[in-house]
Amino acid sequence: DLILAKSLSRLGTESAFVVLARAQKLAAEGRDIINLGIGQPDFPTPDHIVEAGIKALRDGHHGYTPANGIPALREAVAADLHRRHGTEVNPDNVVVVPGGKPTMFFAVMMFGEPGAEIMYPNPGFPIYESVIRYSGATPVPIALKEENGFAFSAETVLSQITPATRLIIINSPANPTGGVTPKEEIDKLVAGLMDHPHVALMSDEIYSNMLYGGRQHTSLLSYPEIRDQLIMLDGWSKTYAMTGWRLGYAVWPDALVDHVTRLCINDHSCVNAATQNAGIAALNGPQDAVHDMVEQFDARREVIVRELNALPGVTCTDAAGAFYAFPNITGTGMTAAQAQDHFLDKAGVATVAGTSFGKHGEGYVRFSYANSTENILAAMERIKAIL
Ligand code: PLP
Secondary structure: OOOOOHHHHHOOOOHHHHHHHHHHHHHHOOOOOEEOOOOOOOOOOOHHHHHHHHHHHHOOOOOOOOOOOOHHHHHHHHHHHHHHHOOOOOHHHEEEEOOOHHHHHHHHHHHOOOOOEEEEEEOOOHHHHHHHHHHOOEEEEEEOOHHHOOOOOHHHHHHOOOOOEEEEEEEOOOOOOOOOOOHHHHHHHHHHHOOOOOOEEEEEOOOOOOEOOOOOOOOHHHOHHHHHHEEEEEEOOOOOOOOOOOOEEEEOOHHHHHHHHHHHHHHOOOOOHHHHHHHHHHHHOOOHHHHHHHHHHHHHHHHHHHHHHOOOOOEOOOOOEOOEEOOEOHHHOOOHHHHHHHHHHHHOEEOEEHHHHOHHHOOEEEEEOOOOHHHHHHHHHHHHHHO
């Protein structure tokens, strides 16, 4: 047998991909499956962005680019952040990577080692905990509660800081809960972190364009006092329906830019040039497609929250952001895993058990509404019939 590094056994995965594979297998066997398990927009990438990628290939953009990203792309990111959040960002602090995930991986590997503690949302995006364990650091969950709309509580986060804390990860709007953390709570968190200048904060803002019911996104970039501690992650996957292109970025503090650039050089050299050019077109071009997509998500959100609340034994908060509803299913008598299997096997509806996002997800199931209203209504009918 080959002798593998022990660290490999600590690496987790993203169960949404496992559910997707099972749903696809059932579909291949002829079952009619409605997929509310997947975490990606069901819209195509807007045409002008696709054309920019094709044009870049035709124009001969076939070589390496700077490891941190094409300068015009990093300038477009800075301009976009100014437009959306009213903040000044130096393009030299922007590092472009293949998607949202690499920033997480690099940030955690930069701070994580045995003896270090890293805080992360639970339930939350499963890759946070996986990578923290892989690094050898101790994962410290930030329990998110339904009664707070799954928002972060600054008090909870601050009370868990110890001398071993190196990095805190937050995510708003959030996967899998749709929770949005209000500005007052972020104000308190930032104020509290001023007492802990050695603790870094990674704010995953990949759903920053997807807030509903008149809510406004509060970017951590709008707090100048925390810039030296802040890694702000965002990207193109969700906003521009570009999950398969693999394009994301983070704004890094001055002290970390060289370190992360070196990680990029060691890992992937650069993001492919055609994709980066498509990314420029996305940011600098018309935003109508983004607005239309968000409007459609909002309409579907109202439908799915209403229909979930009408199911026996199920209650659902109003899902303030992203494109997920996270109903409480404890009234059905099933565990999260049982509900996920029951919905798929008996109703042909793919969802993801809350426990796939951490132990605090027990009692909940994630429904993605990145699917048509027609399919959402059909899925709810089928689930109602089996409950
Ligand atoms: N962050 C969160 C909270 C996510 O939900 C996702 C994707 O599901 C990502 C980051 C990763 O995005 P990407 O596909 O760009 O790596």
